[in-house]
Amino acid sequence: MTVLRTVRMSDVVLIAASVLIAYFIWLVARTGNVEERVVEDVPVVMELPPFLEAELSRKAVNVNVRYPTGVRSKVYSGAFLVRVSGRDQGLVSQAGIREPQAVTIPLTTDDVLRTTLSASVQVLRVEPARITAYVKYRTALARIIAPTEGQPAPNYRWEEPIVTPSERLITGPQNVLNGMERDRDGFVVLRTNPVSLVGRSDSFTTSALLVMPEEISALDEETRQRLPRDSTLAIVQVVIKEEEASRTISQIPVQVPVLTSNLIARFEPASGTVTIKGPRSRVESLDPRVILLRPKEKPQEKPGVSVIVAIEALLDKTVPAEVRIDAVRPETVFLRYEVLPAEAATTTPTASTSPVK
Numbered sequence: 001m002t003v004l005r006t007v008r009m010s011d012v013v014l015i016a017a018s019v020l021i022a023y024f025i026w027l028v029a030r031t032g033n034v035e036e037r038v039v040e041d042v043p044v045v046m047e048l049p050p051f052l053e054a055e056l057s058r059k060a061v062n063v064n065v066r067y068p069t070g071v072r073s074k075v076y077s078g079a080f081l082v083r084v085s086g087r088d089q090g091l092v093s094q095a096g097i098r099e100p101q102a103v104t105i106p107l108t109t110d111d112v113l114r115t116t117l118s119a120s121v122q123v124l125r126v127e128p129a130r131i132t133a134y135v136k137y138r139t140a141l142a143r144i145i146a147p148t149e150g151q152p153a154p155n156y157r158w159e160e161p162i163v164t165p166s167e168r169l170i171t172g173p174q175n176v177l178n179g180m181e182r183d184r185d186g187f188v189v190l191r192t193n194p195v196s197l198v199g200r201s202d203s204f205t206t207s208a209l210l211v212m213p214e215e216i217s218a219l220d221e222e223t224r225q226r227l228p229r230d231s232t233l234a235i236v237q238v239v240i241k242e243e244e245a246s247r248t249i250s251q252i253p254v255q256v257p258v259l260t261s262n263l264i265a266r267f268e269p270a271s272g273t274v275t276i277k278g279p280r281s282r283v284e285s286l287d288p289r290v291i292l293l294r295p296k297e298k299p300q301e302k303p304g305v306s307v308i309v310a311i312e313a314l315l316d317k318t319v320p321a322e323v324r325i326d327a328v329r330p331e332t333v334f335l336r337y338e339v340l341p342a343e344a345a346t347t348t349p350t351a352s353t354s355p356v357k
Contacts, residue, residue: 150198
């Protein structure tokens with residue numbers, strides 16, 4: 001029995017030694033069939049949202065790889081591609097608006113794609129481990145127009161709407177931006193939803209949604225964020241005024257204050273015609289008594305003075321500012337100061353519209 005145990009123990013040792021020798025032989029053989037090298041000038045590409053553009057600090061990097069000797073001929077720069085995803089790197093939140101913004105991007109072995117090789121080719125590292133991308137939004141400056149629909153109430157007119165803000169920075173794919181309507185200054189034309197004027201007789205302010213292609217968004221320059229398309233509004237102010245009318249009023253007396261008690265001013269002609277303009281309702285309801293015709297410059301108050309004076313029309317302070325003088329006829333009148341008879345000089349006249357006799 002002792003001899004049998006000795007034989008079996010020696011068999012175990014022999015077997016273990018054989019396995020160990022075989023492993024080392026396999027390891028030596030395996031090591032001899034695997035190579036490592038640095039593949040230079042592997043191209044780098046970026047996957048960006050269509051509303052961003054970027055310039056990389058370098059177009060290619062080096063990739064350290066390990067591969068079986070049998071695929072050596074297939075290992076070259078064109079067999080690899082380093083792909084950087086703009087969304088993964090948070091480039092949207094760091095992109096510049098007016099100028100490109102520098103963003104540092106780490107490169108890992110997961111970013112390396114094998115375009116024609118199997119998984120037996122292992123990527124060990126990427127050199128350099130970081131690159132810089134200069135990123136900005138694709139933008140265009142748009143001028144906002146608010147179209148209208150319908151007509152205001154009869155005898156009322158509207159002025160071109162005032163839009164706030166009048167301009168917006170928009171972003172989107174370059175081909176879509178290039179295809180949008182432009183004005184003569186080269187700015188994109190951006191419209192709001194139509195603003196209704198039907199039956200309106202007063203000015204008003206409202207908000208209107210901007211109408212944009214699906215791929216386009218307004219851009220907030222302060223937060224550097226794209227704004228939701230369904231809540232991008234503009235404030236529209238529409239001024240509605242009553243239509244203007246003119247009215248000619250005749251027989252307006254020419255008047256002038258007379259301070260000397262025994263004098264009277266006589267005019268030829270003694271009255272004139274005044275044309276006024278303004279909102280129709282105010283013009284048509286104006287009382288002629290609120291119109292004053294007088295010399296532009298009062299001549300010397302002296303008996304026997306006879307002169308031709310230019311006259312002007314003035315409106316009483318109670319008349320709304322929208323009503324204005326448009327014309328006065330005649331433009332000049334003949335003025336003569338006369339001495340009153342003794343019996344008429346007991347009171348002091350303040351004005352005279354008496355015609356010259």
